[in-house]
Amino acid sequence: MRDVAIIGAGQAGLQLALGLQASGYGVTLVSDRTPEQLLAGRIMSTQALFHDACTTERQQGLNFWEAACPPIEGIALSVPHPELPGQKALAFSARLDRPAYSVDQRLKFAGWLREFQSRGGHVMLENADIQTAERLSSAHDLTLIAAGKGELGQLFERDVERSPYSAPQRHLALAYLKNVAPRPDHSAVSFNLIPGVGEVFLLPGLTVAENGGTQPYENVLIEAVPGGPLDVFAGVSGPQQHLALMKDLLRQFLPWEYGRVQHAELTDAQATLTGRVTPGVRRPVATLPSGREVLGLGDTLVLNDPLTGQGAGSAAKAAAIYLERILWHGDRPFDRAWMTGTFDEYWSYARFVTDWTNALLGPxxxxxxxxxxxxxxxxxxxxxxxxxxxxxxxxxxxxxxxxxxxxxxxxxxxxxxxxx
Ligand SMILES: Cc1cc2nc3c(=O)[nH]c(=O)nc-3n(C[C@H](O)[C@H](O)[C@H](O)COP(=O)(O)OP(=O)(O)OC[C@H]3O[C@@H](n4cnc5c(N)ncnc54)[C@H](O)[C@@H]3O)c2cc1C
Known part of the structure; x- marks a missing residue:
């Protein structure tokens, strides 16, 4: 039996940890939050997973919430008319061949972490630093850093050639809402593109309910071009002001979406988020002061703007590739060549996600x-x-x-x- 350490209990780290555990590996997982803290914490993402990414979870039997989660049946694109208020300059929609799903990461990560623990997995509860990575790498055959956007990712050198942006290209404002009117025809990621101003997305999902169960909800994500008319959340004092501002922007720019959200409320006290992401790619292997090497995974290595809704799906696909390559590698050493080859296999897919997302950030x-x-x-x-x-x-x-x-x-x- 081989021992693997994973720092970061998010989409990629948890999925890989559960997969290795199911194959009899000894897995140490470092989480900076307990399941209870995750459930009571702030929202993190809109986390839409398209079919192929969902398949990686299904293959591991981890799609615990699929039956309860409202399916996302299609994608609708709208561009408001620049001169005719309330009119669309461009609009189309189509069904996805197979639905996508958005399960609140608070629900998913807490549930998966409990599952890992209940199957006898070893969880270390801490905000890991380089010393943690040193300790773990000295005691495990392989150490992975899957810390998402966390600072630990800075251990990995930025790949300048693959990272055209050195600053955030959008300022983000997210809310989870209930009492949102459904779209006509079918559910969808409703993708509104306002040239030069930003993008606004609405999509259904499944979140936590006050009684400890689950409830359907709608994600509303605003991607504001910095300094533009949607970039107004910096001084917001609380969740209710955040919600009021969102509704006002929809009324002004996208009346067809305002009609859906005008009576909406926040799902819970932690259902708002603001933030920004500097997109970038990092080199896959970091050398610790001791000379031991660690491998990155997920957003730690390939971080894209959420604009195309791909980060969690890509993290799931990365976890599936890494799992297969670890199992296939058997007893051989996890050396630098293996680590680089593992990332390269993932990058042969992820480079398209990065190129497409970066392209969409420009006109x-x-x-x-x-x-x-x-x-x-x-x-x-x-x-x-x-x-x-x-x-x-x-x-x-x-x-x-x-x-x-x-x-x-x-x-x-x-x-x-x-x-x-
Ligand atoms: C507003 C927004 C909307 C998004 N919408 C979508 C979408 O619709 N579809 C989609 O596919 N993706 C979306 N994403 C991206 C998606 O959420 C991420 O790409 C995905 O969660 C990355 O998975 P990961 O495992 O690499 O990192 P994460 O899921 O972020 O997990 C990393 C974990 O490591 C923990 N951690 C960090 N540092 C440490 C440390 N030092 N010690 C211990 N633990 C640590 C973090 O707290 C976190 O729990 C969105 C992101 C944002 C911000």
Whole structure:
């Protein structure tokens, strides 16, 4: 039996810990919070997981909340008209072939942590530092850092070539709401793109309820271009002001969404969040002062803006790749070559997520606007665009190449109009 240490009990760390534990590995997991603290804590994400990422959880039998969670059945894109208030300049929607799900990470991480403990897993409750990493790496065959956006990630050198941004490109404001009116037709990630101003997302999910159970809710995430008219949450004094400000912005910019949220309330006292993310990629292996090496995982290595809703799904996919490679490696040493190869396998997928997300942070080039325009009248194009959220390599090569974009439209064109 081999021993593995994982620092960080989030999407990637917990999923990998549970997978290794199920295969008979000795796993030490470092968590900075107890399940009770997680459940009573602040919201962290909108955490929509598309089908392939959900499959990695299902394969490990970890989809505990799927039956209770409202499915996300499609994606709807809207661009408000710059001159006609209340009108849309562009709109289309399509169904996902298989639904996505958003399970509040407070619920998921607390539940998975309890599961790990109840199966005999060893949890160290602490805010780990380099000394912790040293201690763990001296006593384990492999030590992984899955600390998300936590400071410990700075152990890993920033990969400048893969990190075009050195500052946050959006300022984020999130709230979990109840009493939100459903969309017509089908549930969806409602993706509103306001050129030069930012993006606003609404999507359903499952969160904690006051009685200790669960309840459905709607995520509302505002991604404000810094200094723009949506970037107004800096001085907000409390959750109710945060909610009022959100409603006011929706009324002003996206009246069709305001109609859905005007009677909404926060799900709980911790249901608001503001923040910002500097996107970036780090080198996969860090050398500790002792000379021992540790491997990064998830957001610690590949951190993207939440704009495309991919971070948790990518962390799940990374955990699945790492799990398979650890099991397959058997008794051989987890040396630098193995660590680099493991990350490279993940990066061969994740680079598309990073390129796509970084591209969306800038203004869309004409050929991308052509594809979005075509999606309004050609359901096949809308369907292909929407379903690529499940597997972002499908946005390529057309996203970066006008000729390929024209071919993408031709290939997916059918002669009906897409529902708006
Ligand atoms: C506003 C917002 C919306 C988002 N929406 C989506 C979405 O719709 N879909 C999607 O796929 N992704 C989304 N994401 C991204 C997603 O939440 C993350 O990418 C994902 O959780 C990353 O998983 P991870 O395991 O790498 O890190 P995390 O899930 O962040 O887990 C890391 C854990 O390590 C802990 N930790 C940190 N430092 C230490 C330490 N020193 N010692 C011990 N523990 C430590 C942290 O507290 C945390 O519990 C969103 C993010 C944000 C901010």
């Amino acid at each position: 869309p080039p004409p050929h991308v606007l052509d594809v979005l325009g075509a999606a309004q009248t050609r359901p096949g194009v809308a369907h292909a665009f929407v379903n690529a959220f499940n597997h972002p390599p499908q946005f390529f090569p057309w996203l970066g190449d006008p000729q390929e974009a024209a071919q993408f439209v031709a290939q997916h064109s059918v002669a009906q109009s897409a529902s708006a």
